Amino acid sequence: MTEGRLDRRAFVRGGLTALAACGLRGGGSMAHVPDRPGATIAFRNFRLFDGVNTSLHDGKQLFVRQASILAIEAAAVAPPADAAIIDCGGRVLMPGLIDAHYHSMFATLPHERAGSITLDALVLNAAEDMEAAIMRGYTTVRDVAGLSFALKDAIDRGAIAGPRIFPSGLAVSQTSGHGDFREPNELSAYSGDARERANYLSVIADGVDAVRRKVREQLFLGASQIKVMAGGGIISLRDPLDSLQYSSEELRAAVECAADWGTYVTVHAYSPRAMERAINAGVKCIEHGHLAEEATAKLMRDRGVWWSLQPFVPLKTTELQDPRQTRKLQSVLEGTDRAYRLAQRFGIRVAYGTDYTMNPEGAAKQSTRLAALSRWYDAAGGLRMATSENGALLAMSGPRNPYPEGPVGRIERGAYADILVVDAKEIPSLASFLTPETSLRLIMKDGRIFKNSL
Numbered sequence: 001m002t003e004g005r006l007d008r009r010a011f012v013r014g015g016l017t018a019l020a021a022c023g024l025r026g027g028g029s030m031a032h033v034p035d036r037p038g039a040t041i042a043f044r045n046f047r048l049f050d051g052v053n054t055s056l057h058d059g060k061q062l063f064v065r066q067a068s069i070l071a072i073e074a075a076a077v078a079p080p081a082d083a084a085i086i087d088c089g090g091r092v093l094m095p096g097l098i099d100a101h102y103h104s105m106f107a108t109l110p111h112e113r114a115g116s117i118t119l120d121a122l123v124l125n126a127a128e129d130m131e132a133a134i135m136r137g138y139t140t141v142r143d144v145a146g147l148s149f150a151l152k153d154a155i156d157r158g159a160i161a162g163p164r165i166f167p168s169g170l171a172v173s174q175t176s177g178h179g180d181f182r183e184p185n186e187l188s189a190y191s192g193d194a195r196e197r198a199n200y201l202s203v204i205a206d207g208v209d210a211v212r213r214k215v216r217e218q219l220f221l222g223a224s225q226i227k228v229m230a231g232g233g234i235i236s237l238r239d240p241l242d243s244l245q246y247s248s249e250e251l252r253a254a255v256e257c258a259a260d261w262g263t264y265v266t267v268h269a270y271s272p273r274a275m276e277r278a279i280n281a282g283v284k285c286i287e288h289g290h291l292a293e294e295a296t297a298k299l300m301r302d303r304g305v306w307w308s309l310q311p312f313v314p315l316k317t318t319e320l321q322d323p324r325q326t327r328k329l330q331s332v333l334e335g336t337d338r339a340y341r342l343a344q345r346f347g348i349r350v351a352y353g354t355d356y357t358m359n360p361e362g363a364a365k366q367s368t369r370l371a372a373l374s375r376w377y378d379a380a381g382g383l384r385m386a387t388s389e390n391g392a393l394l395a396m397s398g399p400r401n402p403y404p405e406g407p408v409g410r411i412e413r414g415a416y417a418d419i420l421v422v423d424a425k426e427i428p429s430l431a432s433f434l435t436p437e438t439s440l441r442l443i444m445k446d447g448r449i450f451k452n453s454l
């Protein structure tokens with residue numbers, strides 16, 4: 001939402017890091033993706049936060065083999081003879097963090113480059129951020145707009161370091177909607193030719209048939225869920241926050257196409273009317289929703305709709321370019337507290353996500369928004385949301401889940417071995433994730449160790 005200054009050297013460095021990680025350029029001290037050790041890894045001497053229970057469990061040991069958690073046993077059981085032992089020194093072992101609203105391709109893209117960047121430069125910039133994200137403790141992200149399929153594949157096959165990505169592909173937007181980033185002189189009335197600016201974030205579709213086609217294209221590309229813009233946004237300049245985007249028929253068409261592939265639609269919406277229209281059309285998740293009213297919250301509860309809410313609170317670094325953006329942000333900020341309280345009061349399932357977009361400084365401190373949850377949740381509640389609850393939301397992709405071998409966000413037998421060891425003897429505070437360099441002593445994803453300072 002906010003933006004940082006372009007650091008050209010950092011940008012070039014990021015590109016080279018990614019190339020080195022891909023094996024296209026040798027040498028140097030570039031980061032790399034570690035190999036998965038063949039033998040069993042036995043974690044011992046830890047206090048377990050399993051992502052589900054809000055209290056710690058002691059007296060356990062945990063075995064990892066390949067990408068999975070093989071078993072959780074009593075500490076007295078002898079580990080397998082071939083096991084490599086990791087003594088956690090009595091610290092907390094927990095699941096890797098999940099960001100349910102991330103833009104892998106755009107989080108750290110300097111705002112000035114957004115209109116002109118080519119796809120190859122965009123991917124290299126994103127690769128650098130992905131590597132940084134895993135070092136911040138994020139082992140999974142749900143990408144809710146962005147052409148991140150190739151990035152995801154490169155991460156999955158170990159060519160570059162980064163979190164698992166649940167991709168939405170391009171967000172589908174109506175003309176004049178939150179995903180229409182054209183300038184006035186690019187409209188057909190002026191250019192004589194309806195051009196679509198390549199933005200790699202969203203795609204424009206009007207009418208039921210066009211919506212079906214664009215949704216199906218994202219599914220064709222491998223989307224695990226579909227993102228539709230159903231109301232006004234902040235960074236987009238020309239769509240009022242209160243605007244309703246897409247008719248009920250168009251929204252239903254998107255929902256049907258997603259359901260036909262066994263998955264779901266999540267919508268960008270802030271206003272109560274946009275949220276209600278989308279929920280009535282069958283969407284399963286609302287992104288944002290900061291302006292919800294009591295009736296909206298009741299509807300969400302009754303329909304079992306997820307609330308992917310972000311703790312947008314005033315930040316010192318908030319510097320939007322345009323006063324139109326600032327005004328919109330202000331009204332969203334005013335709704336944040338009420339939205340969390342409504343969600344708690346009505347028992348709505350809430351996901352944790354950050355939504356950094358073209359904000360290199362913000363994304364570099366991704367857990368600022370995790371720490372901000374402490375206004376409404378205690379540490380265990382916030383961490384539970386950022387792990388097992390987010391994992392439950394991701395599982396709604398059903399047969400389109402790109403990681404079907406086990407759950408993410410929980411420490412249990414058969415789950416993916418995405419593990420943090422935190423330098424804490426009690427449930428870590430949400431603020432402790434602001435300094436992952438010191439607070440995270442071990443980071444494992446997919447059974448691979450990315451950091452170990454134990």
Ligand SMILES: [Zn+2]
Pocket residue numbers: 101103144145355357
């Ligand atoms: Zn977003």
